[in-house]
Amino acid sequence: MRYGDKVAVDGLSLEVARGSVTAVLGPNGAGKTTTLETCEGYRKPQSGSVRVLGLDPQRDRRDLLPRIGVMLQSGGAWSGVRAREMLDHVARLHAHPLDTGMLSDRLGLDDCGSTPYRRLSGGQQQRLGLAMALVGRPELLFVDEPTAGMDPAARRTTWELLEEIRADGVTVVLTTHHLDEAERLADTVHIIDRGRLIASGTPAELTRGGRSATIRLVVTRPFPDGAPESLRIALGEGTEVRQLDAVSMLISGPADSTTLSTVSRWCEEHDVLPESLSLGQRTLEDVFLELTGRELEP
Numbered sequence: 524m525r526y527g528d529k530v531a532v533d534g535l536s537l538e539v540a541r542g543s544v545t546a547v548l549g550p551n552g553a554g555k556t557t558t559l560e561t562c563e564g565y566r567k568p569q570s571g572s573v574r575v576l577g578l579d580p581q582r583d584r585r586d587l588l589p590r591i592g593v594m595l596q597s598g599g600a601w602s603g604v605r606a607r608e609m610l611d612h613v614a615r616l617h618a619h620p621l622d623t624g625m626l627s628d629r630l631g632l633d634d635c636g637s638t639p640y641r642r643l644s645g646g647q648q649q650r651l652g653l654a655m656a657l658v659g660r661p662e663l664l665f666v667d668e669p670t671a672g673m674d675p676a677a678r679r680t681t682w683e684l685l686e687e688i689r690a691d692g693v694t695v696v697l698t699t700h701h702l703d704e705a706e707r708l709a710d711t712v713h714i715i716d717r718g719r720l721i722a723s724g725t726p727a728e729l730t731r732g733g734r735s736a737t738i739r740l741v742v743t744r745p746f747p748d749g750a751p752e753s754l755r756i757a758l759g760e761g762t763e764v765r766q767l768d769a770v771s772m773l774i775s776g777p778a779d780s781t782t783l784s785t786v787s788r789w790c791e792e793h794d795v796l797p798e799s800l801s802l803g804q805r806t807l808e809d810v811f812l813e814l815t816g817r818e819l820e821p
């Protein structure tokens with residue numbers, strides 16, 4: 524997919540299993556929305572092919588639309604329409620809609636049902652978007668950044684709702700640049716960067732093994748000056764040391780037993796008393812860093 528000279532999605536190839544939750548994870552501008560919009564039939568790829576529920580999203584649009592739910596990243600409602608009116612309107616477009624009262628209640632939209640769309644908070648607009656995508660009982664749900672702009676409570680409710688939807692057998696494809704969201708919700712994660720697929724697998728497969736380990740060191744009183752540099756020298760080539768605050772550091776280095784013992788010896792030599800020294804599991808952030816040399820959420 525290109526916009527003029529700009530190649531937004533480049534030779535990306537992925538499959539989504541029915542009944543699964545798939546996360547397309549990547550930084551801003553990676554091509555996530557373009558990928559979704561191509562699957563939804565809003566964009567025509569210049570090359571390659573897309574099949575959704577066995578149908579061509581462009582050619583078979585009329586047959587596909589009643590079977591999918593789409594939550595756009597923003598918009599999707601007229602600015603003056605009241606939240607509940609919009610949801611009821613979308614429900615009437617479907618043959619067997621869900622009960623809109625139940626959906627409003629479940630998504631915490633009852634309090635703002637008579638508020639015009641443009642006056643809803645970002646999180647409320649997101650929740651209304653999700654309700655609109657769900658009301659037609661889709662077989663397949665596309666959600667673009669489902670929890671962007673939501674407070675922590677609304678995020679949790681949305682995650683629970685998406686888990687319930689999966690339990691009902693609905694296939695979910697979501698985009699996110701939040702690692703915790705992908706780790707919590709997805710059966711399969713596709714990491715994309717600059718329009719290309721750079722890794723795919725279950726969160727466990729992607730974070731297992733690898734070349735690096737993450738060690739978190741928390742000490743009882745502030746580190747001496749130059750501590751990160753001195754620790755990096757002690758650990759040698761291929762190790763990164765990041766000071767998080769006055770008393771904690773994050774060390775990413777080779778996944779072998781000597782790394783931990785070197786850190787503990789360095790503490791002893793520098794009269795630093797560890798409060799905790801823990802070897803952490805690799806996260807999707809580490810995977811992204813390893814593959815691209817950049818951080819996913821700077």
Ligand SMILES: Nc1ncnc2c1ncn2[C@@H]1O[C@H](COP(=O)(O)OP(=O)(O)OP(=O)(O)O)[C@@H](O)[C@H]1O
Nearest residue numbers: 526529531549550551552553554555556557558700
């Ligand atoms: N309509 C457009 N015209 C020109 N360039 C575009 C257009 N839409 C997207 N792009 C460019 O294509 C690339 C991919 O954009 P896309 O919106 O698909 O990324 P994204 O991963 O969804 O990002 P975000 O997380 O910020 O939403 C970006 O470089 C973006 O600037």
